[in-house]
Amino acid sequence: MSMREINFDGLVGPTHNYSGLAHGNVASMSHEGLVANPREAALQGLEKMKSLMDSGYAQGVLPPQQRPDLGALRELGFAGSDARVLSRAADEAPQLLRAVCSASSMWTANAATVTPSVDAPDGRAHFTPANLQSSFHRYLEPATTGRVLASIFADEARFAHHPVLPATPAFSDEGAANHTRLAGEHGEPGVHLYVYGRQAFGGDGIAPRRYPARQTLEASQAVARQHGLSDAQTVFAQQHPEAIDAGVFHNDVIAVGNGPVLLYHEVAFRDEQGTLDALRERMASPLIPVRVPVEAVSLDDAVASYLFNSQLLSNPDGTMTLVVPGECQEREAVWRCLQDHLLAGHNPISEVVVKDVKQSMRNGGGPACLRLRVALSAAERAALSGRVLLDDALHGELVAWVERHYRDRLAPADLADPALASETLAALDELTGILRLGSVYPFQLG
Template identity: 65%
Template sequence: MSQHATEANFDGLVGPTHNYAGLSWGNVASKSNVAATSNPKEAALQGLKKMKLLADRGFVQGILPPHERPHLPTLRKLGFTGSDGQVLSAVARENPVLLAAASSASCMWTANAATVSPSADTADHRVHFTPANLSAKFHRSIEHEVTGRSLRSIFTDETYFAHHPALPSGSHFGDEGAANHTRLCGEYGKPGVELFVYGQQAFDDSAPAPKKFPARQTLEASRAIARLHGLSDERAVFAQQNPLAIDAGVFHNDVIAVGNGNVLFYHDQAFLDEERTLNDIRTRLAGTELKPVRVSSDDVPLLDAVASYLFNSQLLRQSDGSMLLAVPGECREIASVSAYLDKLVAQGGPISAVEVFDVKQSMRNGGGPACLRLRVVLTDDELKAMHDGVILTDALYERLNIWVEGHYRDELSQADLADPMLLDESRHALDELTGILGLGSIYDFQR
């Protein structure tokens, strides 16, 4: 028996310390813009505008708050002492890269926040959440605790929601969240198939693996989450990402494939075993036809796909059942990708429309529209049970724009991260934000 359900998108609100530190080895865009001056205010307003455009089109749009940055508790754990200003000054002097890591606004990319399994798929028929440990990158590995607090504040009712701690940290169980997880289904409220894409098998040195860039998601982590979420063999597919794609800069599966409903939009170099992956999905989607949209390397070379973030677009099911592809503006700046998008719409397949979104501040740091959102499928009862103060409305949109205008800097350089005033500004802003969203005391400085 199925219930009516909706796919909600929860976007990360860009934080006040949005900066370009180039911390993500394997992410080409992140490295190419290292040390450039960022615009936190513009970035946050761009993100809000994207959310509002989708909310206006009838999509359920939620917000996940930024984290406290610079994160002084992390720096104090590493032996820095004194006042907050003295800690910042010492870190800036001794290890400016560490200061950049503790100041990163990377939690804006909520596709990495957690893995979410809808109640239609799980053994106990609750929505399950597991924050990603993000152990591959130090600056992201410090996120999961506050991410978990945020999710528990929003999805509190244990009748409907189950929360798990992040997996044990370490490379063997490296977990990057929904960036390597896609759910395919007929109706959202019916049982679906959860596709877990991994980069390597951590306990098998002989298994295929990338040679240039690290694989951030392991098979072992993906299987652990499936167990925690109570997914049966009929509800889960495990597929290996093509190592050649990882070495070309495809650090997450959502840089080369995106799915929604019964549509899987992917590049021909996305999976190590494409045929087996599709067959495994089809077998488990019994009663629902899988509609793969395969992009050939002849149409879009792999490097063009990475440069444009074509597959880091949002694939959204519209009210009439057709699919909208929300792409970053860079897709129209690369000839092969732009030509392909025109052909995609003209051929009359399941993706009927393409819309361009300006998220340039995020793109320069290596995250497109799909990186900015965490998808949560909720039944009508689950929607009513969650905390609705984070759902974007016209009034909340206006209030958040005023909040950003009042608290965010226009420009931020790497040297600014040592400014004690930036920490004070950020804390004041976040303290006000938790009041606006009704989330309670989720930050360390509030406890």
Template identity: 60%
Template sequence: MSAREFNFDGLVGPSHNYAGLSFGNVASFSNVKSASNPKLAALQGLAKMRALAARGFGQALLPPQDRPNFRLLRSIGFTGSDAEVLSKAAKEAPVILACAYSASPMWTANAATVSPSADSADGRAHFTAANLNNKLHRAFEHEQSARALRAIFKDDKHFAVHAALPGTPAFSDEGAANHTRLCKSHGSAGVEMFVYGRTEFDASAPAPKKYPARQTLEASQAVARLHGLAAERTVYIQQNPDVIDQGVFHNDVIAVGNANALFYHEQAFADEAGALDQLRRALDGVGADLNAIRVDTTRVPVADAVASYLFNSQLLSKDNGKMALVIPHECQEVSSVAAYLQDLVADGSVIDELIHFDLRQSMRNGGGPACLRLRVALTDAEAAAMHQGVVMTEALYHTLVAWVEKHYRDRLEPADLADPQLAIEVHNALDELSRLLGLPGLYA
């Protein structure tokens, strides 16, 4: 069956800020408490969406989440009016206030895990909102993520949106950032690869020593069950614990796949040979050959891959049978990565084009092109059944640019999070956005 892949990018919210809340994310920690530019961040993200849509790639967006998270603040004892809650939190628990204002929902690769209808037992596209329970600032996101997904994919004839897994360490789930689908074509049955960092119920299994492993095997298996995936087309691979300790907090920082191509670093997996063997055997069952594009450590050290976000890129299928690699500008600023990419394109790889974007506001907060998007393969009927107001068009682009120019600040300092006016500005902006996108009541 014919299907097309849509990338749902996160629309950066009006309170985009650098709080440095994500232990294990080197870029996030490096820019903690510096001033951010919410307006520029949103415009950079919109420019990326517009450019890819203009190229004919399926492009849509997920709206930002409401901030600050007053539910979090009130649940831990801050009382009074909204202004009083903010004032008390700023004085008594500024880090928790920063959590309530987290900009992390912009990285929609963590919003959910998605299985297309070609893979599921009931022939529907399945979504499971990620519980993100490894970090306080993200652990509340799944409720609004599920709400947004249900509003966009509301036709239960075509879609099933599952609530997040239980919010316990055993089911720690970070969504599509640790999930890759490989296939012969987007509309045919594929192989779903779940990459996990640790096993909850096996103390003898290898695990990182410095930074936390955010995805468990148990969570990956649970999502596969919820989605009705066939065992012979589902592969579980352990991430290399040593690279987690080098700042590779998600698999999408060290590997990316599309169609039958897997672009990965030599040190990505705990057992590279075993991982590739599993994938080859599973892909053979769907009539596809694995195209493994291995980046050796001698060419690109892990530290350079993390600094440039080489693998936190997008692989997009083109009409000529080749693929474009969407990368941040930082890939041209790290010499080993720039040299590797030049050779990759010149050597006749399936990747024959590099598309660069300036995403510095997102990159400084720890997320590149792949973090910003959730991949959803849809048949023509499914694409028609989803809510059309979030599909990127030239008209929507200009509407959203005008909305950003109207509502967003161009400088946000850490101290501004205590300002009640900021909360009012965000609320007013999102109220208008819900009308612009045709999603009334999204933030109710």
């Protein structure tokens, strides 16, 4: 079975803006109120996808959410025409208007958790959309996410879709941002590392004090049960509370793994040695841990640069490429660590590629946030529905689509403009045609 990992990147939505909605996300909070450039954001994302495709990596595309979510505003008591709903929300509850205009679905690492068929007892790839209940603006996403995934991975003989976990604090689920699959190669049975911030039931009470811990152990365990994973295939590790309080709201801001390699910061896990020992015990191939000590990169530098929110990509010759945001070059300690500690060290990382994703970074998302990793066999890739695997033709159409429909300036005050809502619906309707997804948005379902 020829397993290959596909990075499905989320397209940046037309309402990309800086509303500072994510408490605990330092970059998002610090850029609140700035003027955003949705067109540039979408084109930066597409450029990253195209460059990786050109380098031989399999690349997919996922559509953004329908925003503004006028249905959510109506459920909260705002009535009348679309223009009236937007106007009232802007006057009476501007924080709700910002939330229903969020373009955070671009960070598809939060969209779902995926288990490849090689690990599942029924031989199918499994998907669970994340409930994202820790923040209202993301809680609005799972229904559409589920329809999109079901549309693309539609073959029930090969793909299994599970319901979203109960949207309660006890089962707070943030998706693949807190999940890493480790194996010698993609076709080898893997071990699933689930990282949580807190326990809802029991535990010793040790938790972050400044920022909330979003993922619960109970949510991670439930997803693993849905996918049929055994104890021998799973490791549950608590994220270090100090990291969360420094702005590491997801594990993928402090650790990234692929194949047998786990690149992580010294303060990533509360029990570093216990986590490594559990992985080594379960993996069929030797684990290759690449540890970055706090003396080399401080927590503040890790968060500011998003060094660990980079894409770690496997190459056919056994080496790995690390795709980092441009901010890594701007921090001397981080850049020195990349050159002297990673590239010059005894590990498979042989190349560092720098990508400009500043529009995303200002809202708190680096290269790794922008993609959902799905390992598929050749037969599973052939069974995909829609037109979502990137090639030159699709890339060209998507660039032209963005240039037709996206604004190059969007301030938080512009979110009340009814023309923006109309522009977005027209753009998304055209996009589902380009991607051949059928009706996945609320406005298309009636």
